[in-house]
Amino acid sequence: MSSTEQGTSSAAPAEPTTAPESAAAPEVPESFYYVHGKDKVVHKVSAGALQHSALIHGMISNLGYTEEQAKANPFPFENIDGDILQMVVDWCNQHKGKPTPPEDTNLPKQKEKLFDLVLAVNYLEIKELLTYCCKQVAMMVKGKSPEEIREIWMIPTDAEDEAAEKEAKKRAGKEAAGETAAAAGDAK
Amino acid sequence: MPPPGLHSLIVYDNFEWKTAQKSHENYQNICDLLKIPVISLEEYETEFYGILKEIYHPKLIFRNLAKIDNLKLGIISDVLAGKSIEKSYEDLSETFGAENIDDLNFFWNYRFYHRCYDLDHDQKLDPERKDFLNLPIEIHHKILENLDVKSRFTIRKVSRSLRDIIDSQRVDYSYMSIDFGKKSIRLKLNDFRLNYSESSCADFLAEWASPDAEKIEILDKNFQKMALKDLEIVLKSAKTVDLFVVHFEGSSSKFQFESFLKAMENTTFDVKQTFIQVKRSGEALKILSHFKPGKLEYISSKSFDKNGNLNNLVEMEQFKKAKELYIEEYGIPDFSLIDRFFGFKKFVVRLDDIQTKEVILVQTALEKLPNDRHWTFYSDNLVCWNVEQAIDPSRIIELDDQDFLTFYETKIPNSEDYISFVLVEWDHHFTMKKHQ
Structure with missing residues (x-):
């Protein structure tokens, strides 16, 4: 399993420093977790960056893993392509602890990649990134005609849709009839 | 045969002090959800008490992983009970021993059951999805919200499915206006305009529009029907409208008004400000009655006959709860109704005539009210001298008599506040403003 280290490099707990007596509580060292996608490439991500994902945040907030345990138990996201997970991790790192801007222009322009990203982000419950992605998908069809939209989003016309539905029903009917005939044959 | 996990569910229900009957009810709910067959109460009770016996048998090692065959039913039971993920984890750990719970699996399962009650769900997304139609329906909604x-x-x-989504969404508009004419209907929604007419010869004059404004011209002999259908869809899906303008031209027909009212039926959108122009004054009240009182802050109305019934208007909740009112071109109230207007921060009304004692009455009321009141009175029979007579000369701190207007600034005694008068005789109106 290959491994790419993302996020802050200071994974080890910080050396205790002699703080002045008046100082507030000592800084808690940042904890890190590990995630991998379909390609099994493991990404190290700080808990702070992962807060963007409600799914992962909900999971880790109860785990109390040590660094070793976290490393030994990377979260498997087998349903997310490696490059898409990389994008998500990058985004979480870039926006760690920062208010998210009203727009994000660094989203993929390629339709398939964007749809994959939407699915991954929806699954990981990253609300802000999902909003950006949905805006970007909506922008694809701005100013386009209905025919162009059908082409861009690959949407069949109602007539095509109905024909496909009819065809599917017909096929299902035939299959059912075949099964009944076969069952009758068996009974004989 | 009972489903896998029943043993653990009973152990867990026992931990929660559920009786056999309550536990069976819980089990029934889970079965309903999962669409799996239910076993009878009798059979369940046998299982239940058998397991209880095992639990309390002193030789039995209760926290035996082998017995915890499946925690899925317990997790679903918690999801059904609305238990938080933390509480569910805590309770299950206490019941079965934290060491016997696979943390990661637990959290996955809990979250999945929150959305999907499928016991065989394999924690994977559905197959390869690369196109719009295969995105989840809630994402379709979210995408279309951005249009x-x-x-x-x-x-x-x-397509029909996208149309259904669009029609199911509620939209906020900063501006919506509908103009009805004999030969055309114009619909303006934010920066977007739709002109419906039979020919390019419309009733409305060309007007300035921002360069970004999108426009569609629909030339069709069925333009009325098309416009009203679109209007109905727009009105039904509107959630809030900051400024709602309805404009019935002199050439508009009664049929158009009735059709518009019909389209307004069953609409529930909130309007903040409205400007209504109608042919017959009574029609304005019919439109106004559709707006939620309290949400409507600004009312401006105009009718061609200028004969609006103010007695009916002042009784409307929409009137009582508004903050600003402009009805100088709508109708003429009797002066006895004037105190009904004192609640407005700003109003413009038209009176038959204005006598000195009436100005004094208004001035006295204004003195007692908070600042930033701005009241204007129109009257075709305005005699400025009648107003000036009402102003106490000892209070005047500034007087400016210009060609087109006369300005008085007066100070209210024992107060930091002022009332200014602006008299515009040639335009038959005067304004009183209370300020600091």
Whole structure:
């Protein structure tokens, strides 16, 4: 399993420093977790960056893993392509602890990649990134005609849709009839 | 045969002090959800008490992983009970021993059951999805929410399913206006305009529009029907409208008004400000009655006959709860109704005539009210001298008599506040303003 280290490099707990007596509580060292996608490439991500994902945040907030345990138990996201997970991790790192801007222009322009990203982000419950992605998908069809939209989003016309539905029903009917005939044959 | 996990569910229900009957009810709910067969109460009770016996048998090692065959039913039971993920984890750990719970699996399962009650769900997304139609329906909604008004109209023509989504969404508009004329109907939604007419010869004059404004011309002999259908869809899906303008031209027909009222039926959108122009004054009240009182802050109305019934208007909740009112071109109230207007921060009314004692009455009321009141009175029979007579000369601190207007600034005694008068005789109106 290959491994790419993302996020802050200071994974080890910080050396205790002699703080002045008046100082507030000592800084808690940042904890890190590990995630991998379909390609099994493991990404190290700080808990702070992962807060963007409600799914992962909900999971880790109860785990109390040590660094070793976290490393030994990377979260498997087998349903997310490696490059898409990389994008998500990058985004979480870039926006760690920062208010998210009203727009994000660094989203993929390629339709398939964007749809994959939407699915991954929806699954990981990253609300802000999902909003950006949905805006970007909506922008694809701005100013386009209905025919162009059908082409861009690959949407069949109602007539095509109905024909496909009819065809599917017909096929299902035939299959059912075949099964009944076969069952009758068996009974004989 | 009972489903896998029943043993653990009973152990868990026992931990929660559920009786056999309550536990069976819980089990029934889970079965309903999962669409799996239910076992009878009798059979369940046998299982239940058998397991209880095992639990309390002193030789039995209760926290035996082998017995914890499946925690899924317990997790679903918690999801059904609305238990938080933390509480569910805590309770299950206490019941079965934290060491016997696979943390990661637990959290996955809990979250999945929150959305999907499928016991065999394999924690994977559905197959390869690369196109729009295969995105989850809630994502379709989210994407379509981001479309501008014009795109929403276009999307409705793409397919029935997209049209249904668009029609199910509630939209906020900063501006909506509907102009009805004999030969054309114009609909303006934010920056988007739709002109419906039979020919390019419309009733409305060309007007200035921002360069970004999107426009669609619909030339069709059925333009009325098309416009009213679109209007109905727009009104039904509107959630809030900051400024709602309805404009019935002199050439508009009664049929158009009735059709508009019909389209307004069953609408529930909130309007903040409205400007209503109608042919017959009574029609304005019918439109006004559709707006939620309290949400409507600004009312401006105009009728061609200028004969509006103010007695009815002042009784409307929409009137009572508004903050600003402009009805100088709507109708003429009797002066006895004037105190009904004192609640407004700003109003403009038309009176038959204005006598000195009436100005004094208004001035006295204004003195007692908070600042920033701005009241204007129109009267075709305005005699400025009648107003000036009402102003106490000892209070005047500034007087400016210009060609087109006369300005008085007066100070209210024992107060930091002022009342200014602006008299514009040639335009038959005067304004009183209370300020600091």
